[in-house]
Amino acid sequence: MKLEKLRERKKHSRWLEGIFSKNPVFVKGLALPFAIMITTNLKNAVALSIIFACVLIPTVLLASLTGKYLPRWLSMMVYSLFAMALVIASIPLIQPISPEIGDSLGIYIPIVAVNAVLQMLCLRYSEKNFSPTIMALTDAVTYSIGFCLALCLIAALREYFGSGTLWGISVQLPVRLSGLQVAFSGFILTAFFSAFFRFVKRFLLCLTYRRLSRHAEGTAPL
Amino acid sequence: MNVIQEFLVVMLTAIVLQNAVFTRGLGANKNALTLSSPRKILLYGATLSFVTLVSSLLAWPLNNLLREKESLSEGRLHLRYLLVMVCLCAVFAILFLLTRAYLPRLHYYLRQVVFSASFNSAAVGSMLIAFSESYGFVKTLGFALGSGIGCTLAFLLVFEGKRRLALSDVPRSFRGLPIMLLYIGIFSLAVYGLIGHQLPT
Numbered sequence: 001m002k003l004e005k006l007r008e009r010k011k012h013s014r015w016l017e018g019i020f021s022k023n024p025v026f027v028k029g030l031a032l033p034f035a036i037m038i039t040t041n042l043k044n045a046v047a048l049s050i051i052f053a054c055v056l057i058p059t060v061l062l063a064s065l066t067g068k069y070l071p072r073w074l075s076m077m078v079y080s081l082f083a084m085a086l087v088i089a090s091i092p093l094i095q096p097i098s099p100e101i102g103d104s105l106g107i108y109i110p111i112v113a114v115n116a117v118l119q120m121l122c123l124r125y126s127e128k129n130f131s132p133t134i135m136a137l138t139d140a141v142t143y144s145i146g147f148c149l150a151l152c153l154i155a156a157l158r159e160y161f162g163s164g165t166l167w168g169i170s171v172q173l174p175v176r177l178s179g180l181q182v183a184f185s186g187f188i189l190t191a192f193f194s195a196f197f198r199f200v201k202r203f204l205l206c207l208t209y210r211r212l213s214r215h216a217e218g219t220a221p222l
Numbered sequence: 223m224n225v226i227q228e229f230l231v232v233m234l235t236a237i238v239l240q241n242a243v244f245t246r247g248l249g250a251n252k253n254a255l256t257l258s259s260p261r262k263i264l265l266y267g268a269t270l271s272f273v274t275l276v277s278s279l280l281a282w283p284l285n286n287l288l289r290e291k292e293s294l295s296e297g298r299l300h301l302r303y304l305l306v307m308v309c310l311c312a313v314f315a316i317l318f319l320l321t322r323a324y325l326p327r328l329h330y331y332l333r334q335v336v337f338s339a340s341f342n343s344a345a346v347g348s349m350l351i352a353f354s355e356s357y358g359f360v361k362t363l364g365f366a367l368g369s370g371i372g373c374t375l376a377f378l379l380v381f382e383g384k385r386r387l388a389l390s391d392v393p394r395s396f397r398g399l400p401i402m403l404l405y406i407g408i409f410s411l412a413v414y415g416l417i418g419h420q421l422p423t
Binding site: 037088 | 342346354393407
């Protein structure tokens with residue numbers, strides 16, 4: 001009975017799972033190169049999140065609509081090429097953030113087209129017996145938001161403590177940890193955030209389970 | 223002799239000093255890092271190395287052709303992205319269809335890893351780095367092969383670390399992905415100590 005209620009609650013949270021409970025970076029461990037390498041400042045994180053959303057949402061929709069008609073080996077090629085075309089088309093969108101943003105992101109812009117989140121969602125929604133387009137759209141949007149949140153969280157921390165700025169504006173800090181700007185700290189910070197997310201997820205699950213069991217004990221027939 | 227020397231130096235640099243996983247985070251995703259046996263890692267790495275090498279072989283002359291056309295200077299960079307992806311798709315299709323038709327036994331094992339090994343950030347990234355650094359033909363091939371081998375060695379190291387960590391008493395929240403990322407982070411710090419500077423992106 002309790003498990004049934006838990007399952008029911010999980011079904012409701014299915015709509016937003018990409019943001020927290022199945023966050024693509026911290027929980028699923030996908031799209032790690034971006035979380036580790038380009039999160040040295042907030043502008044990079046926001047720019048890449050814009051490109052990511054512009055690529056992920058249309059490509060997953062395409063996969064959901066055409067997946068049934070294409071063989072699997074061909075579909076991966078089609079989606080990757082389509083995603084790369086979208087990457088190129090969305091580059092002008094990030095230019096207003098900063099003129100040198102393209103140079104600072106470098107090769108991490110085109111590899112958005114082959115990122116693991118995109119491949120996972122495309123494979124999931126191109127299967128013949130998988131769920132409707134609306135779920136594909138929901139997942140694409142929530143995974144994009146989850147990705148953006150994860151990147152901004154790491155980037156804000158690394159920029160604030162690493163270079164003493166936030167969105168390029170300098171802030172007063174008694175201590176500056178310049179090591180946070182280097183790649184290895186990206187791995188380590190992502191690891192700590194991932195552990196924190198797991199802890200919170202488990203804690204919330206336990207809390208829900210306890211509340212449900214207390215409720216069941218209270219209403220049980222004597 | 224000089225050509226072989228050049229090839230080997232660039233390849234060794236790509237394997238150790240510019241390791242795709244430890245220095246750029248390329249190819250690092252949970253699916254690749256959690257491959258369950260050395261045999262699968264070797265198959266994955268061999269596919270990745272092959273696809274990257276042959277794609278570079280195809281893409282280098284075409285990229286050179288693009289570079290020669292000065293009129294395309296602004297959009298050339300973006301055309302290069304598409305070119306790399308087209309070459310990658312061509313090699314993937316040839317590999318997939320040829321093994322399916324003529325080497326069914328190899329295809330049986332390959333089909334489990336061929337998608338993720340071909341459409342991989344390490345493959346695309348290493349080709350684009352070689353092109354942006356304006357490497358010659360031999361250097362580009364050396365870098366592509368070195369990146370593939372470097373990734374394979376990195377995955378093997380992570381696998382070995384994971385095996386040893388399984389025997390340790392790791393806090394519950396850190397089990398799985400977090401402890402693996404910490405392990406890679408410490409390795410990355412060691413490689414950073416060797417390089418001593420930020421790599422170009």
